[in-house]
Amino acid sequence: MYDDEDLSVLDADESLESPLDKLGPVDEETARPDPDLMLALLHSPDKSQRMLAARAFCELQDARAVSPLIGLLTDACPLVRVSAAYALGRNPDASAVDPLIDQLKRDWNGYVRKGVVWALGNCRDRRSLHPLLNALKTDIAAVRLWAASSLGQMAEVDYETAVGAVPALIQALLKDPMPVVRSNCAWSLGQICRELPSNAIYAGAIDGLIEALVEDEDVGVQEDAKASLLKVGDARALQIIEELEQEGFL
Incomplete structure (x- = not known):
């Protein structure tokens, strides 16, 4: 006992x-x-x-x-x-x-x-990928919070491991009920995108970050999505951020 x-x-x-x-x-x-x-x-x-x-x-x-x-x-x-x-x-x-x-x-x-x-x-081991993905999808918020951040570390493992983390991070960024989890997903996607070539997976992650920036109701998530996009330096995202700032939405 x-x-x-x-x-x-x-x-x-x-x-x-x-x-x-x-x-x-x-x-x-x-x-x-x-x-x-x-x-x-x-x-x-x-x-x-x-x-x-x-x-x-x-x-x-x-x-x-x-x-x-x-x-x-x-x-x-x-x-x-x-x-x-x-x-x-x-x-x-x-x-x-x-x-x-x-x-x-x-x-x-x-x-x-x-x-x-x-x-x-x-x-930072490829064996961690699937257990972390499962934790992000199924565990309680306190565990999902750190699973999201830990998946960002997969950017330092190898390309296949990094891209394997992207779909679940996008889904959690847009759907997880807890803002802190969504914020950590935004951070992790930024970490991974900085290591990816400009391909469809990269574009999908950028799209997810832009959607969170524009659509998420939580200011903290918006700010973390913006910070990740700025660190990545994607030209399309930077243009959208500039337009939103000019229109007073940011």
Whole structure:
């Protein structure tokens, strides 16, 4: 059984933040954790010590931590699991991709799944594409939020992986009920478009961003779509933005 202080199931679209989302950088005046000590604590029988050690590797980069962190993805305590997921995102390794995907499929806790999709994005591996696409289409808002952003990282993998993310991102940009998810889709499409040649897939993504710019009722989504179009520098989109600004719509 899980203790009362463990994370509850994240099952409401309003609950978008994870306890680790606001972790700031390590204070420069504070000594960084001892990696060797933290490595030992990853195997502690005390769950609070395991969690502390996993969180330390959200700041520390050490290849020796990857294997024990993978083991902690199946820890009984969800606080340990989510900490391990974020730590693996800070210490991306090809060996972690399949275990992260497996945990995404089976973990009941939304906070954990959110950390896992963030880590999968940072791993920048083609194996992550379909699990992230499924999360964007089917999971709760907090997970869709980071699945959308993680799909933007596919731009750095290879062409086939990048273009494989585009249709689902366009659909979510135009149809997802949560503005924050749509905004992250706009950002990711911008990241991918910057790496694509001028072809039909590229044109479809630009069309989707323009539609969001013109039709989305949320100002934040409009602004993110505009920012992505400006970064891509597509001539057609720039002309439309200029016309909308002249007409007072932007």
